Amino acid sequence: VKSAKIGKKIVTVCGVAKGSGMIAPNMATMLAFLVTDANLNSTELQSFLTVAVDDSFNMISVDSDTSTNDMVVCFASGQRSFSVTNKLERDAFQLLLTQVCQDLALMIIKDGEGATKLIEVTVKGAPNHTLAKKMALNIVNSPLIKTAIHGEDPNWGRVIMAIGKDPELKVNIDKVDISFGRQQVFSQGKPTGLSRDDVREEMIGEKVVLTVNLNLQSGTGTAWGCDLSNEYITINTAYN
Amino acid sequence: VKSAKIGKKIVTVCGVAKGSGMIAPNMATMLAFLVTDANLNSTELQSFLTVAVDDSFNMISVDSDTSTNDMVVCFASGQRSFSVTNKLERDAFQLLLTQVCQDLALMIIKDGEGATKLIEVTVKGAPNHTLAKKMALNIVNSPLIKTAIHGEDPNWGRVIMAIGKDPELKVNIDKVDISFGRQQVFSQGKPTGLSRDDVREEMIGEKVVLTVNLNLQSGTGTAWGCDLSNEYITINTAYN
Numbered sequence: 481v482k483s484a485k486i487g488k489k490i491v492t493v494c495g496v497a498k499g500s501g502m503i504a505p506n507m508a509t510m511l512a513f514l515v516t517d518a519n520l521n522s523t524e525l526q527s528f529l530t531v532a533v534d535d536s537f538n539m540i541s542v543d544s545d546t547s548t549n550d551m552v553v554c555f556a557s558g559q560r561s562f563s564v565t566n567k568l569e570r571d572a573f574q575l576l577l578t579q580v581c582q583d584l585a586l587m588i589i590k591d592g593e594g595a596t597k598l599i600e601v602t603v604k605g606a607p608n609h610t611l612a613k614k615m616a617l618n619i620v621n622s623p624l625i626k627t628a629i630h631g632e633d634p635n636w637g638r639v640i641m642a643i644g645k646d647p648e649l650k651v652n653i654d655k656v657d658i659s660f661g662r663q664q665v666f667s668q669g670k671p672t673g674l675s676r677d678d679v680r681e682e683m684i685g686e687k688v689v690l691t692v693n694l695n696l697q698s699g700t701g702t703a704w705g706c707d708l709s710n711e712y713i714t715i716n717t718a719y720n
Numbered sequence: 721v722k723s724a725k726i727g728k729k730i731v732t733v734c735g736v737a738k739g740s741g742m743i744a745p746n747m748a749t750m751l752a753f754l755v756t757d758a759n760l761n762s763t764e765l766q767s768f769l770t771v772a773v774d775d776s777f778n779m780i781s782v783d784s785d786t787s788t789n790d791m792v793v794c795f796a797s798g799q800r801s802f803s804v805t806n807k808l809e810r811d812a813f814q815l816l817l818t819q820v821c822q823d824l825a826l827m828i829i830k831d832g833e834g835a836t837k838l839i840e841v842t843v844k845g846a847p848n849h850t851l852a853k854k855m856a857l858n859i860v861n862s863p864l865i866k867t868a869i870h871g872e873d874p875n876w877g878r879v880i881m882a883i884g885k886d887p888e889l890k891v892n893i894d895k896v897d898i899s900f901g902r903q904q905v906f907s908q909g910k911p912t913g914l915s916r917d918d919v920r921e922e923m924i925g926e927k928v929v930l931t932v933n934l935n936l937q938s939g940t941g942t943a944w945g946c947d948l949s950n951e952y953i954t955i956n957t958a959y960n
Contacts, residue, residue, distance in 0.1 A: 543863040544784075545878075546885050623783040623863075627956035638785075645786050709957075710950045716867035717949075 482583075484576045486569050489560040491518045493576050497584040512537065512584055514554040518573060519561035528577050529554045536581035539613060539703045542592035543712070544621040552581075589704050590686075594711030598687045599629055602702045605694040611649055612701030618645050619692065620705035629690075630707035632683040633676060634660040643692060655695040660688065668695075722823070724816045726809050729800040731758045733816050737824040752777065752824055754794040758813060759801035768817050769794045776821035779853060779943045782832035783952070784861040792821075829944050830926075834951030838927045839869055842942045845934040851889055852941030858885050859932065860945035869930075870947035872923040873916060874900040883932060895935040900928065908935075 483492040497512035520528070533552055554577075562569045590598050601620045606612035619625060622642040628635035636658050643651050658666035661682030665674050682688065688707075723732040737752035760768070773792055794817075802809045830838050841860045846852035859865060862882040868875035876898050883891050898906035901922030905914050922928065928947075 545862050545864045545881060622785050623952075624785045624956055627953055630953070631957035631959070633959075641785060708953060710953045712863075713867055713870070713948060713950045713953060716864055717871035719871070719873075 482576055482580050484572055486562040486572045489562055491560045493580045495580045495584050497588055510550045510588060512552040517557050517559040519558040520556045524564050525554055525556050528574055531574060532578040532581040535578055536585040540585045540589050541621050541705045586704055589706050592706040593715045594709040595706030596709055597629060597707045599705045601690045603692050604700050605696050606699035607697045608699040609701055612699040615649050616701045616703035618642050620703045623708055626708035629688050630709050634665050634679040634683055636666040651694060657693040659691045722816055722820050724812055726802040726812045729802055731800045733820045735820045735824050737828060750790045752792040757797050757799040759798040760796045764804050765794055765796050768814055771814060772818040772821040775818055776825040780825045780829050781861050781945045826944055829946050832946040833955045834949040835946030836949055837869060837947040839945045841930045843932050844940050845936050846939035847937050848939040849941055852939040855889050856941045856943035858882050860943045863948055866948035869928050870949050874905050874919040874923055876906045891934060897933040899931045
């Protein structure tokens with residue numbers, strides 16, 4: 481549940497979600513239900529929801545596999561009105577809805593099969609938002625990055641590998657910066673020389689934040705995933 | 721090493737490859753060197769090699785992650801001549817070179833980190849060869865399929881999931897057939913009712929053959945991969 485003052489009214493968005501479980505016939509299912517007291521017709525609400533989902537549920541990945549029965553719905557009771565034609569009020573509601581979706585999305589990831597760590601990957605300096613998001617998903621889906629983070633190693637070599645995975649995403653390696661949390665391990669195409677011990681604090685927690693700056697243009701995108709553990713293999717091998 | 725009689729000459733192609741190991745700084749490397757006694761100039765040889773690589777080294781995946789230093793080279797000594805303008809002779813050499821590349825590619829996969837099974841996925845009945853190959857790679861890269869096969873379960877539900885993963889690849893589910901080896905587990909959009917025991921023989925060996933027929937058009941493509949085991953996680957987590 482999150483609320484925000486929009487115009488003169490307090491508008492609230494409330495959501496519940498389930499996910500990352502195994503449902504017969506063996507497909508991971510994600511269901512999310514959202515309600516708000518905002519006064520919006522279905523067209524307006526759908527357009528807010530699409531933006532919110534694109535930057536939340538569509539930016540999480542447990543194992544890159546997709547479900548046959550994902551669902552996100554949002555209901556509006558209409559008790560609180562605000563002006564959708566006022567950009568300030570519209571932006572405020574969009575932010576509120578996106579935040580609730582992101583909160584739910586992160587809960588799903590934390591609940592991922594065998595997950596011990598939440599991984600947040602932000603790509604900055606990309607040509608645009610879409611390409612930044614695509615690269616962030618490539619990084620967060622890489623098994624070699626997921627296993628390295630499971631082993632708490634700030635392995636910039638594997639990050640470089642994942643950055644170059646999609647030939648459509650152009651990179652100038654001499655401009656790339658890579659940080660784990662507040663520790664920069666790679667700067668302008670070269671390792672900074674930080675040891676694994678130097679970066680230890682950023683790796684041992686339940687959330688690992690990986691930031692890649694391509695230093696090309698201003699596109700930014702964030703994706704969330706989880707580490708890949710023996711527990712994931714066990715769950716998905718010996719389920720019978 | 722493979723030889724074939726092309727025109728009146730025996731032409732030989734010989735190759736060596738290494739792959740699937742971990743090389744500092746933590747990148748899987750694949751190197752393949754091929755030699756042939758065929759009399760071909762570099763332009764002709766490159767064009768044969770490109771076709772061969774597209775259907776061999778470019779169709780294998782251990783874990784979907786890519787290397788920063790793959791390499792395939794082919795040398796021609798020129799001792800045996802055949803006519804590249806004769807379609808029959810050209811096709812014969814192409815087949816020979818592609819087969820040697822496929823043999824090497826499969827050896828790399830069998831040597832994959834933690835791999836216990838080679839998985840061969842053929843997609844038939846696709847709109848064209850390119851889309852068939854794309855879907856075959858999606859299937860062979862799916863962690864849920866890799867773990868199911870590791871657990872020796874002919875899990876058609878997960879195959880359906882992977883078929884639908886890429887929204888660009890259109891499928892009519894009511895036409896889809898799925899077989900593991902000689903056992904058809906899914907026919908025209910419905911499970912055939914075979915039990916896990918019925919399909920056991922096809923799952924317990926070192927090679928599992930998965931065939932998906934979309935029954936749309938005549939495009940066919942094959943990809944090779946390996947199962948996903950606890951050993952893969954251990955190798956890629958505790959490498960320090």
